[in-house]
Amino acid sequence: MTAQLDEALLRSLTPGVLGILVRRGADFAAAEDAVQDALIEAIRVWPADPPRDPKGWLVTVAWRKFLDATRAEAARRRREDVLDEEPEPGQAAAVDDTLQLYFLCAHPSLSSSSAVALTLRAVGGLTTRQIAQAYLVPEATMAQRISRAKRTVSGVRFDQPGDVATVLRVLYLVFNEGYSGDVDLAAEAIRLTRQLAAAIDHPEVAGLLALMLLHHARRATRTAPDGGLVPLAEQDRGRWDTALIAEGVEILQAALARDRLGEYQAQAAIAALHADAPTAGETDWVQIVAWYDELVRLTGSPIVRLNRAVAVGEADGPRAGLAALAELDDSLPRHTAVAAYLHERDGDLATAARLYAEAAHQAPHLAERDYLTRQAARLNTRRH
Amino acid sequence: MAKYLLLKHYRGAPSAVNDVPMDQWTPEEISAHVQYMRDFAARLEETGEFVDSQALAPEGTFVRYDGEGRPPVTDGPFAETKDVIAGWMVIDVDSYERAVELAGELSAAPGAGGKPIHEWLELRPFLTSPPTITE
Secondary structure, eight states: OOHHHHHHHHHHHHHHHHHHHHHTTOOHHHHHHHHHHHHHHHHHHTTTSOOSSHHHHHHHHHHHHHHHHHHHOGGGHHHHHHHSSOOOTTOOOSSOHHHHHHHHHTOTTSOHHHHHHHIIIIITOOOHHHHHHHTTSOHHHHHHHHHHHHHHHTTSOTTSOOOHHHHHHHHHHHHHHOEETTEEHHHHHHHHHHHHHHHOOOHHHHHHHHHHHHHHTTGGGSBOTTSOBOOGGGSOGGGSOHHHHHHHHHHHHHHHTTTOOOHHHHHHHHHHHHHHOSSGGGOOHHHHHHHHHHHHHHHOOHHHHHHHHHHHHHHHOHHHHHHHHHTSOTTSTTHHHHHHHHHHHTTOHHHHHHHHHHHHHHOSBHHHHHHHHHHHHHHHHHHO | OEEEEEEEEEESSOOOSSOOOGGGSOHHHHHHHHHHHHHHHHHHHHHTOEEEEEEOOSOOOEEEOOSTTSOOEEEOOOTTOSOEEEEEEEEEESOHHHHHHHHHHHHTOBOGGGOBOOOOEEEEEOOBOOOSOOO
8 A cells, every 4th residue: 555545545534534433422623633643643554554444443543542632631530431431333324424524614603714724624634734834824823723613613513404505615715725835725625525526416516526627627738837827718728638627517517407506507617618619719708608697697796797898808809898897896806907908909009008017016916917017018019 | 815914114114103212111111012022923823823923133234146256246234225124924814804903903012101102014915826716
């Protein structure tokens, strides 16, 4: 068994083991600590002595760790009497433990950053150090964020049904964080969303999974070797991952057939139309605008309206795009960048260059700022 | 989550309300100030929002490349330099509003007479990686 195989297997077992401990009566925070300890022990012991039943091994060790920790707290002697017995085996789970864990870790009482951190640790089985590295904060800070999150949800009953929308929001945030440090958060988000899709039959879960797969398929082409952003129209479509696209489209079609549209399915539909175009020029912008109309109806989001203006510019010409843009608040993020692009397509290069420079100045992301600065420079050198 | 830099300027920023130089405080007032800053950082560690905090010497050296095979040129410190950065704190918070709230708290550190300094802190967002899903 290679070390890598160990880790993948270990992490897929994490939520199930944690669920069992909680069902046996351990409180969530203590159970979560015990499972982390058991994972660390597994990494140490398994390479030389692989267990025949990995999950059973983890449950046994985690339960022992939990009991040890409980015993160590002399002040809680009374509780020890209750817990220091063999648990009843095989208590039937009313609902899937894994699913309950997702609900708990995305509980509405948590801030989004806490929910993300707790999900990655308790459901994803990542260590605090890995999560801290991925989010570029000190390990001590991340440890506090996680332990506060655990305290916040410690009073929540484990068998209460949760809200799928909050879980999807958390997974979407993890995916969108992308790739920083040595943990691939996009891949982790896909793994967790697959696991969720296996635990619950819900068209929006499928929609989010499809959306992630379709975007992940383009990942290698989104960044130039020098780290610069490559916009969709200039990406090398021959290098898109066709297997991921096919899987994403299939999952999306099955979800759409259920006729319970939601925002993730609509976003995935837009991504699928991009993935489907052999060249940027063959993109079906009219259909994309129609999907943006659906998204506006579903979310009312001003960011969606902004993206819709870009699509209108492609479908009906830059003047139509500028007209759609004029209806929106110009303080929206990326509003100036969109205006610059539409003015360039309309042939007004001087205005476009000025707006690209202005947009670069406002850009919240480094790669985006460099990209916009380069656009301004390109137009400025061309005009001289 | 978003990271922000809380930047403390000695010069260049508008004057603080309670603008008495530190060497004219009482030793107890200085201790109270230092304790306030420590407590503030400790509280942020507790809330999982702390990233980094550093103080800087008030003066430094200016350095620049001077051509192939030559040692870098050094110059300064320049007495007339308008801005002096005294130090910074980096926080990782859920919203801009939270960042403003924390900067306001830090600016309330006690100075002369044990009263808040009301010094101006500059709040600057970090540039991050763009999100995966943009269209």
